[in-house]
Amino acid sequence: MVYDSGFYNLGVRPTPEDLSIGDQIGGVPLAFTKLAELIAAGPALDPLYDATKIAAIEAELAVDATTGLNELLIPISPLDLSPRPFVLEVACGPGLVGNAGGNGNGANGPNAGDGGEPANNPIPQCNPNVIPNERLLRNGAFKASDIRMTKATGPFFHNGSKMTLQHVVNFYETAGSFTTLNLENLDAGLRIFDLGPTDTAALIEMMETGLTDWRVMHEEAHFDHPELCVPNGHDPASGKTILAAIPAVGSTGANNPLATFEEVINSVTSANHEHSLTEPCTMPGIVTAGLSDIDVQNPVPAITSLDPASATAGGSAFVLTVNGSGFVGTSVIRWGNATKTTTFVSDTVLTTTIDAADIASTGPVDVTVANPPPAGGLSNTVAFTIDPV
Numbered sequence: 083m084v085y086d087s088g089f090y091n092l093g094v095r096p097t098p099e100d101l102s103i104g105d106q107i108g109g110v111p112l113a114f115t116k117l118a119e120l121i122a123a124g125p126a127l128d129p130l131y132d133a134t135k136i137a138a139i140e141a142e143l144a145v146d147a148t149t150g151l152n153e154l155l156i157p158i159s160p161l162d163l164s165p166r167p168f169v170l171e172v173a174c175g176p177g178l179v180g181n182a183g184g185n186g187n188g189a190n191g192p193n194a195g196d197g198g199e200p201a202n203n204p205i206p207q208c209n210p211n212v213i214p215n216e217r218l219l220r221n222g223a224f225k226a227s228d229i230r231m232t233k234a235t236g237p238f239f240h241n242g243s244k245m246t247l248q249h250v251v252n253f254y255e256t257a258g259s260f261t262t263l264n265l266e267n268l269d270a271g272l273r274i275f276d277l278g279p280t281d282t283a284a285l286i287e288m289m290e291t292g293l294t295d296w297r298v299m300h301e302e303a304h305f306d307h308p309e310l311c312v313p314n315g316h317d318p319a320s321g322k323t324i325l326a327a328i329p330a331v332g333s334t335g336a337n338n339p340l341a342t343f344e345e346v347i348n349s350v351t352s353a354n355h356e357h358s359l360t361e362p363c364t365m366p367g368i369v370t371a372g373l374s375d376i377d378v379q380n381p382v383p384a385i386t387s388l389d390p391a392s393a394t395a396g397g398s399a400f401v402l403t404v405n406g407s408g409f410v411g412t413s414v415i416r417w418g419n420a421t422k423t424t425t426f427v428s429d430t431v432l433t434t435t436i437d438a439a440d441i442a443s444t445g446p447v448d449v450t451v452a453n454p455p456p457a458g459g460l461s462n463t464v465a466f467t468i469d470p471v
């Protein structure tokens with residue numbers, strides 16, 4: 083049995099609903115274990131995967147015969163950004179609980195293995211390869227998160243399903259929410275346990291206080307800031323971005339810490355502060371009355387020619403090409419007062435289909451192009467001629 087190091091199925095969601103790294107994108111598996119299996123056994127193993135792409139990844143991972151180096155070079159640590167060869171390594175880790183022998187008393191220690199913690203001994207019979215059809219623990223496995231700034235990072239888990247750390251501990255105490263349903267992929271280390279109120283409180287206190295940087299909570303140096311304008315939605319009337327203000331704090335920060343997610347969601351009245359995003363930003367030159375002045379403004383379009391420029395009344399449908407300038411992805415061609423479904427080809431070319439009904443009778447038709455806000459506007463008018471039969 084192999085798994086991607088650091089990824090576990092805890093039963094946060096039913097596995098079939100939330101595959102996580104058990105899934106694939108474009109014929110390439112997200113789990114390294116599955117990739118290793120496909121490389122070891124050949125992509126024919128599973129038709130779900132793209133043999134060509136797997137072969138290309140395998141070639142990238144291989145040592146180059148000329149340079150003696152792996153071709154896939156990536157930084158492997160935030161502390162060392164120099165590119166290093168990426169190696170898809172299958173290693174034997176510490177034994178699972180019960181795998182490394184033991185004396186039957188369930189005690190922890192180097193020889194534990196009968197109900198204690200995993201022993202830090204390699205499993206003697208471990209084969210550091212992924213063999214075909216080996217059991218992979220990848221479906222529904224999520225990356226074990228960093229537990230930092232925990233006072234401020236709720237709600238917890240990848241789907242935000244636990245509002246508080248008490249809920250998180252309760253979840254672990256019952257060995258996850260979907261234990262039975264997920265049994266096939268569940269992490270083997272999960273156990274039902276009861277920490278009791280004193281130890282639970284101490285654990286939560288450790289995570290909330292010990293693992294939280296209080297300079298961040300009070301927004302004090304180095305985490306103070308000037309007034310910040312943050313985008314808070316879209317004003318449909320002007321097409322501009324609404325910019326709300328987060329007020330400036332000095333280097334000594336705010337007296338009271340930031341409100342937690344739980345406090346905000348429960349509208350708890352506490353001295354802790356939250357940023358309501360109801361105050362409009364006031365930065366001159368950037369914002370006017372809370373609306374951004376620096377959104378990308380659409381140009382006013384201009385038409386230089388139509389192709390074709392005329393048709394015969396009663397003729398059949400055709401594609402009209404409008405040449406000009408200032409066209410954007412949201413430009414629309416107008417046929418008289420009607421808006422036509424428009425294809426953006428480039429900022430100088432738009433096309434649309436003119437239906438037979440549009441040229442049923444003779445006469446000129448005004449063709450214009452409209453660009454929506456922000457800014458934008460209507461182009462010059464060019465007449466399309468409909469000749470008599």
Ligand code: HEM
Pocket residue numbers: 088089090091092094224225226227228229235237238239240241247250251254269271272285
């Ligand atoms: C009582 C012991 C534990 C505590 C208090 C604890 C605490 C937490 C917390 C607070 C989070 C949420 C982090 C966030 O969303 O910001 C978390 C996530 C996670 N932990 Fe633990 N953990 C414990 C044991 C374990 C064990 C034994 C494993 C591995 C078998 C594990 C694997 C994970 C994983 C995979 C996630 C991410 C789950 C997801 O996002 O769906 N944890 N843990």
